Amino acid sequence: MAKTLSTAVQIQQAAQEKRPVNLVILELDTGTLRYASSKTNVTFPVAGNTYVAKALTYGDISTSAEGQIGRMTVQLDNTAKDMFTYAAITPFKGRKLTIWKIYRGTSGVTDYEEVFAGIMEEPNFDYNWISIPTTAGIALEKKYPERAYGRSCALPFGGTKCNIDGNATLTGAPLYVTGASDRGGVTVLYDNALDQAADFWNYGRLTCLVSGSSEERIVVDFFSGGTVEFDIAFSTNISGGTQYSLKAGCPKTWVACSGVSAWGPTADNRNNYGGFLHVRVKQDY
Amino acid sequence: MTVKRLETAEEMAGLLAVKDDIEEYQPCTHSEWVQWLVSQADNPKVAVWANFEENRIDSYIVVFDLVNLPLSDYLFISYAFSVLGEEQNSEVLQRVKEWAKSLGVKRITATTKLAEELMKYGFVKIADVVELKVE
Numbered sequence: 416m417a418k419t420l421s422t423a424v425q426i427q428q429a430a431q432e433k434r435p436v437n438l439v440i441l442e443l444d445t446g447t448l449r450y451a452s453s454k455t456n457v458t459f460p461v462a463g464n465t466y467v468a469k470a471l472t473y474g475d476i477s478t479s480a481e482g483q484i485g486r487m488t489v490q491l492d493n494t495a496k497d498m499f500t501y502a503a504i505t506p507f508k509g510r511k512l513t514i515w516k517i518y519r520g521t522s523g524v525t526d527y528e529e530v531f532a533g534i535m536e537e538p539n540f541d542y543n544w545i546s547i548p549t550t551a552g553i554a555l556e557k558k559y560p561e562r563a564y565g566r567s568c569a570l571p572f573g574g575t576k577c578n579i580d581g582n583a584t585l586t587g588a589p590l591y592v593t594g595a596s597d598r599g600g601v602t603v604l605y606d607n608a609l610d611q612a613a614d615f616w617n618y619g620r621l622t623c624l625v626s627g628s629s630e631e632r633i634v635v636d637f638f639s640g641g642t643v644e645f646d647i648a649f650s651t652n653i654s655g656g657t658q659y660s661l662k663a664g665c666p667k668t669w670v671a672c673s674g675v676s677a678w679g680p681t682a683d684n685r686n687n688y689g690g691f692l693h694v695r696v697k698q699d700y
Numbered sequence: 701m702t703v704k705r706l707e708t709a710e711e712m713a714g715l716l717a718v719k720d721d722i723e724e725y726q727p728c729t730h731s732e733w734v735q736w737l738v739s740q741a742d743n744p745k746v747a748v749w750a751n752f753e754e755n756r757i758d759s760y761i762v763v764f765d766l767v768n769l770p771l772s773d774y775l776f777i778s779y780a781f782s783v784l785g786e787e788q789n790s791e792v793l794q795r796v797k798e799w800a801k802s803l804g805v806k807r808i809t810a811t812t813k814l815a816e817e818l819m820k821y822g823f824v825k826i827a828d829v830v831e832l833k834v835e
Contacts, residue, residue, distance in 0.1 A: 446734065449731075449735065465728065465735070467738070495708065495709030497712065497741075
């Protein structure tokens with residue numbers, strides 16, 4: 416301690432209430448274990464729960480840009496081997512772990528700051544420590560995204576994850592129709608019954624029973640006034656009376672997902688957008 | 701069925717799986733109680749005996765050594781839990797008696813909440829306590 420500091424300041428610096436303590440709460444099926452990162456047991460709040468003194472460390476902390484902890488590994492002292500036994504009799508995986516910061520001397524029930532709350536994964540042991548990887552929110556079964564990490568949406572249009580809110584349902588009208596063609600060619604199909612707005616079926620999928628039996632699918636390039644065009648040709652001409660079905664599609668962009676285009680979802684579906692918009696690209700979408 | 705004194709924190713931690721009624725006896729939760737026992741594993745003045753059936757604990761008793769001559773000369777049963785019959789429970793109490801003898805102690809007392817149960821095993825009621833609730 417510097418000699419120039421007054422006694423009053425030294426007392427203030429050493430005061431118990433100036434010293435923060437981290438409390439770790441493990442909510443297991445058989446009971447809630449409470450530990451304090453401290454040399455002595457901590458009771459919080461006054462006459463409340465006892466937090467048993469334990470050596471604690473934190474590692475592998477990943478934070479968001481806002482400083483919130485998304486994932487961390489909590490290490491608890493296991494030199495007494497008690498954590499072995501806890502893990503043997505009750506599962507840790509999927510149970511909640513919370514870290515509170517309190518100051519010694521505070522007494523109110525709400526006098527804590529929640530530093531982290533997450534779900535525990537399978538703990539790892541050695542003879543000195545138990546390491547518990549913990550993820551805020553739902554624990555990740557995989558440590559990588561299930562879909563391609565790119566700006567455009569990688570979810571199938573109308574699929575389970577795209578159609579959560581029912582804006583891209585491909586099981587009935589208006590985004591799904593069946594009919595019989597009036598006439599056609601290898602790259603075009605005409606049907607007057609298709610009276611949707613221009614471009615409505617763009618990016619959609621056309622399925623035809625060509626020659627009456629073999630099924631072929633193609634992505635629609637352009638639609639207007641009962642005319643469906645596609646770049647890649649069918650194997651044979653589409654004749655009058657050919658059975659077909661049309662499912663709407665989308666170009667996988669943020670703008671199309673908002674429901675403002677003739678194509679894409681029937682309403683704003685951006686809550687379910689499957690791309691990663693923060694990925695930088697040179698061109699505009 | 702074997703009676704064993706719980707010596708280590710690891711063995712104490714096994715009590716977390718026992719569905720006892722400690723919350724009726726002590727002002728703490730079951731898991732706080734187990735955590736406290738775990739922290740007392742190295743304390744020679746706290747002894748826990750448990751009745752094991754394979755790896756399952758069917759009964760246990762927690763005894764404090766309160767000997768501090770010349771002021772006090774007794775052991776104190778803080779808590780006992782059992783789903784077993786009198787014969788097995790007597791076997792556990794025998795271990796407590798042996799511990800008392802090894803310490804040269806002549807008396808074993810218990811919390812009054814256990815009085816009725818323990819009187820089946822030769823305990824005698826000698827006094828009542830008075831209590832003041834502070835609201």
